[in-house]
Amino acid sequence: MIDRQIKDEIEEFLFTEAEVLDDRKLKAWLLMLTDDIEYVIPTRVSRDRDSDISQFSEESYHMFDDIHSLTARVARLGTEFAWSDNPAPRTRRYVTNVRLIQASEKGASVKSNLLLYWSIDESQHLISGERHDNFRRENGGWKLSKRTVLLDHVVLPTPNLATFL
Amino acid sequence: MSNVKPGNYTDSGSERSTTISHAENNTQQLKGEVLITSMQDSLKLGLVPINIYNDEEIYRLELERIFLRNWIFLAHESEIPNVGDYVQRSIGQDSFIVVRDSQGKIRVHLDVCRHRGARLCVGDRGNTEVFRCPYHGWTYDTDGNLTGVPNRTQAYQGLKLDEWGLVSAPRVESYRGLVFTCLDPEIMSLEDYLGDFRWYLDIHLGLSPEGMEVIGDPHRWNVNADWKSGSDNFAGDSYHTQSLHRSILEIGLASKSAAGSGGSPNDIHVTECSGHSTSIRRNDPGSVFYWGYPEELHMTFSKSDLSFEQRELAERSVVHTGTIFPNLSLIHIGGTDDPAKPIAAWFSLRQWQPRGPGKMEAWSWTLVPKEASKEYKQRAHRVAVANFSPSGNFEQDDVVVWAGVARAGRGAYASHIGLHLNFQMGMEGMSQARQMTDWVGPGVVYDSNLEEGVQRTFFNSWLKSMVR
Ligand code: FES
Numbered sequence: 001m002i003d004r005q006i007k008d009e010i011e012e013f014l015f016t017e018a019e020v021l022d023d024r025k026l027k028a029w030l031l032m033l034t035d036d037i038e039y040v041i042p043t044r045v046s047r048d049r050d051s052d053i054s055q056f057s058e059e060s061y062h063m064f065d066d067i068h069s070l071t072a073r074v075a076r077l078g079t080e081f082a083w084s085d086n087p088a089p090r091t092r093r094y095v096t097n098v099r100l101i102q103a104s105e106k107g108a109s110v111k112s113n114l115l116l117y118w119s120i121d122e123s124q125h126l127i128s129g130e131r132h133d134n135f136r137r138e139n140g141g142w143k144l145s146k147r148t149v150l151l152d153h154v155v156l157p158t159p160n161l162a163t164f165l
Numbered sequence: 166m167s168n169v170k171p172g173n174y175t176d177s178g179s180e181r182s183t184t185i186s187h188a189e190n191n192t193q194q195l196k197g198e199v200l201i202t203s204m205q206d207s208l209k210l211g212l213v214p215i216n217i218y219n220d221e222e223i224y225r226l227e228l229e230r231i232f233l234r235n236w237i238f239l240a241h242e243s244e245i246p247n248v249g250d251y252v253q254r255s256i257g258q259d260s261f262i263v264v265r266d267s268q269g270k271i272r273v274h275l276d277v278c279r280h281r282g283a284r285l286c287v288g289d290r291g292n293t294e295v296f297r298c299p300y301h302g303w304t305y306d307t308d309g310n311l312t313g314v315p316n317r318t319q320a321y322q323g324l325k326l327d328e329w330g331l332v333s334a335p336r337v338e339s340y341r342g343l344v345f346t347c348l349d350p351e352i353m354s355l356e357d358y359l360g361d362f363r364w365y366l367d368i369h370l371g372l373s374p375e376g377m378e379v380i381g382d383p384h385r386w387n388v389n390a391d392w393k394s395g396s397d398n399f400a401g402d403s404y405h406t407q408s409l410h411r412s413i414l415e416i417g418l419a420s421k422s423a424a425g426s427g428g429s430p431n432d433i434h435v436t437e438c439s440g441h442s443t444s445i446r447r448n449d450p451g452s453v454f455y456w457g458y459p460e461e462l463h464m465t466f467s468k469s470d471l472s473f474e475q476r477e478l479a480e481r482s483v484v485h486t487g488t489i490f491p492n493l494s495l496i497h498i499g500g501t502d503d504p505a506k507p508i509a510a511w512f513s514l515r516q517w518q519p520r521g522p523g524k525m526e527a528w529s530w531t532l533v534p535k536e537a538s539k540e541y542k543q544r545a546h547r548v549a550v551a552n553f554s555p556s557g558n559f560e561q562d563d564v565v566v567w568a569g570v571a572r573a574g575r576g577a578y579a580s581h582i583g584l585h586l587n588f589q590m591g592m593e594g595m596s597q598a599r600q601m602t603d604w605v606g607p608g609v610v611y612d613s614n615l616e617e618g619v620q621r622t623f624f625n626s627w628l629k630s631m632v633r
């Protein structure tokens with residue numbers, strides 16, 4: 001019963017987060033993160049199906065950020081000279097298949113699927129992946145404290161990752 | 166030639182179209198050849214036709230004349246440390262297996278089954294004793310020998326196994342951990358190909374007595390830009406940082422000495438260094454900075470086998486970028502992911518893989534001194550990713566402008582008027598850069614980075630391959 005409620009709350013969080021990011025309110029997004037957020041996107045290689053080595057690297061990343069580096073990225077994108085973000089990209093995040101893995105009154109870990117449609121200038125891209133998120137209750141509300149994005153790409157289809165997944 | 170004068174496009178356009186009208190059958194091919202021929206004159210004036218950045222015929226000729234005939238970087242030895250380790254790499258549209266054979270020797274095989282062409286490599290990397298073709302089950306060892314043919318006595322009695330081994334690259338050589346191949350057996354040795362540029366390359370690869378190692382897997386991403394944009398930029402486009410990377414300076418992620426405007430007396434450009442070039446930004450004389458590596462590493466650097474002059478340069482260094490012709494670039498730099506945190510240094514190899522006219526796949530490897538602490542390596546990779554990678558605060562912006570060049574390069578009007586790009590900085594009457602006579606290293610070296618001889622070096626090498 002408690003789980004059901006937590007799942008609803010987290011789902012609400014994820015949908016709001018998607019809206020905030022799609023609406024390019026990046027400073028508001030930073031407020032949805034805990035001060036000790038760990039934000040990680042490992043690189044991926046294709047491997048023999050039966051290999052016991054993970055396709056996801058434990059050493060190399062597309063992003064490996066904390067609140068400070070995320071804040072710096074947001075500050076950079078906020079300058080007049082962030083050419084990768086201009087003209088304004090059109091993004092739409094589809095967050096689905098939300099699964100509650102573990103939950104308590106204080107924290108929750110959740111998996112979800114993300115499909116990001118990203119169009120800038122004349123080009124369109126899709127980025128797909130699974131997110132493993134940890135949430136913590138702070139002052140009555142939820143905040144994201146850890147995110148690992150497991151991409152369904154070996155070669156990124158986009159010219160850059162000037163966005164957040 | 167009138168078609169290479171800047172600002173005189175109408176003339177050049179009509180000259181070009183006259184020439185083309187003589188070719189009734191194969192206009193497309195002629196267009197590529199015309200671009201190459203005209204560039205022999207235009208490059209002397211520092212002018213490059215924009216269409217070479219996005220042209221079918223130029224792309225096809227590049228694959229044949231450049232990528233089949235020069236030493237092409239494939240991998241770093243630390244990516245395949247053990248017997249049987251392999252990575253899959255490519256040159257243009259051809260896939261290769263780079264594998265450490267049973268004797269520990271690195272071999273490069275075309276990833277094509279000799280029977281009927283199915284691919285053998287399962288995945289981007291792994292470890293194996295045998296490559297088994299899924300189609301009819303032929304097997305090959307890591308040396309490339311054909312070792313098994315199902316139903317051989319009933320079906321393939323006369324087949325000489327030794328004639329049907331994998332196609333192996335004729336030349337595979339390593340230099341200080343960098344594995345290159347050349348598909349032309351007649352080429353000079355890799356050492357001679359790198360030539361005088363080794364003096365600069367050694368500073369990066371020989372800095373640490375234990376050598377450099379790759380962290381994890383390379384970044385790979387698709388960019389709608391021509392491979393030459395990456396090569397010419399990293400050859401030493403020191404002029405772009407203050408504009409394109411202004412956001413970085415604005416929020417304090419990089420210092421002015423690393424990414425500010427060029428023209429400081431500490432900056433130099435090394436051109437025509439055996440066909441390769443590099444741009445170097447330094448601190449004031451006497452500074453011991455080593456790109457921003459931590460002090461405990463400075464001690465180990467002093468034990469490396471660099472010459473006195475090389476070490477002196479390394480000590481003062483803030484940023485080196487460079488391009489080894491054709492498509493391997495390097496950057497050695499310090500940076501941070503947070504203006505409040507100290508900088509960390511790393512070395513990055515990047516490769517611009519041609520994937521079609523005006524299209525490339527960018528690859529980037531982070532390297533660090535082997536003897537650095539685990540914590541430092543992790544920090545260096547984080548900082549590398551935050552600056553130079555698909556998500557890199559620097560690199561995000563680079564690829565965007567390169568895509569613009571490729572977009573313009575396919576334009577019929579640009580072709581019609583013979584639109585040329587300006588690489589004239591540093592030529593007679595253009596800048597204050599002067600050739601240095603007292604410089605300690607090889608190459609034709611300028612006392613300022615406000616010159617584009619570094620990029621003309623790249624195009625001279627390009628032309629040399631394209632006209633032969
Ligand atoms: S194609 Fe490989 S065994 Fe037939």
Ligand SMILES: [Fe+2]
Binds near residue numbers: 405
């Ligand atoms: Fe740049």
